[in-house]
Amino acid sequence: MDAQPHWRAGATASRISYKNATIAACAFNFLLAAFFLHSYFLSWPRIAGGDQFDSAQLRYIWESEELRRAMEPVDLIRRVKEIEQEAYGEHGMAAQDSKQTAAVDLSNRLKDFRAGNDGSSQIALEEWRKRKMERARQRAIEKNGTSSAKTR
Missing domain, CATH: 1.20.58 (Methane Monooxygenase Hydroxylase; Chain G, domain 1)
Structure with missing residues (x-):
């Protein structure tokens, strides 16, 4: 054998190294972070202003708040x-x-x-x-x- 240690002597030693495993883990983390950011920013319009009320609903909400305050x-x-x-x-x-x-x-x-x-x-x-x-x-x-x- 060449001067390789006994723990790297297997058939998989040439394909998987610490460097390749680190790169694969970083790429996976990057893709996962990109997915989370994408889903976060897609939900942003729904949170910020997706529930727009018409004037009748706003008037109803305002009147109910006034009634609640008047009952205190x-x-x-x-x-x-x-x-x-x-x-x-x-x-x-x-x-x-x-x-x-x-x-x-x-x-x-x-x-x-x-x-x-x-x-x-x-x-x-x-x-x-x-x-x-x-x-x-x-x-x-x-x-x-x-x-x-x-x-x-």
């Missing part, structure tokens, strides 16, 4: 935020009694504000108040549980 209880949300800032801004994070009185005060203010609202807003507000009171009770229970665990 903006005044109620603003008033609840004001009441929360008043109630929690003055008292801060004081003792549990002050938290309870703040919650009761907030509840009373919300009841006074309810007079001008519709039934669904009142129900949602009542559910929010119940959840808020339940969270306050849970915090009190957790606080008492951790303080009793520390004294043992």
Whole structure:
């Protein structure tokens, strides 16, 4: 044999080399990248402006957005935020009694504000108040549980 190593002595040694394998892998990667770029740019017009709406559809979309915005209880949300800032801004994070009185005060203010609202807003507000009171009770229970665990 010529001075070839034993691992290159087979019949395939003359056809496949590292150089040829590298060139084949690079060519395959190039073709794959070209295919992906081609499919990406073909889908671009569909994404950018393929769904053109006529004036009736645009008017329908605009009206539905206006209705959605009109249904939001903006005044109620603003008033609840004001009441929360008043109630929690003055008292801060004081003792549990002050938290309870703040919650009761907030509840009373919300009841006074309810007079001008519709039934669904009142129900949602009542559910929010119940959840808020339940969270306050849970915090009190957790606080008492951790303080009793520390004294043992």
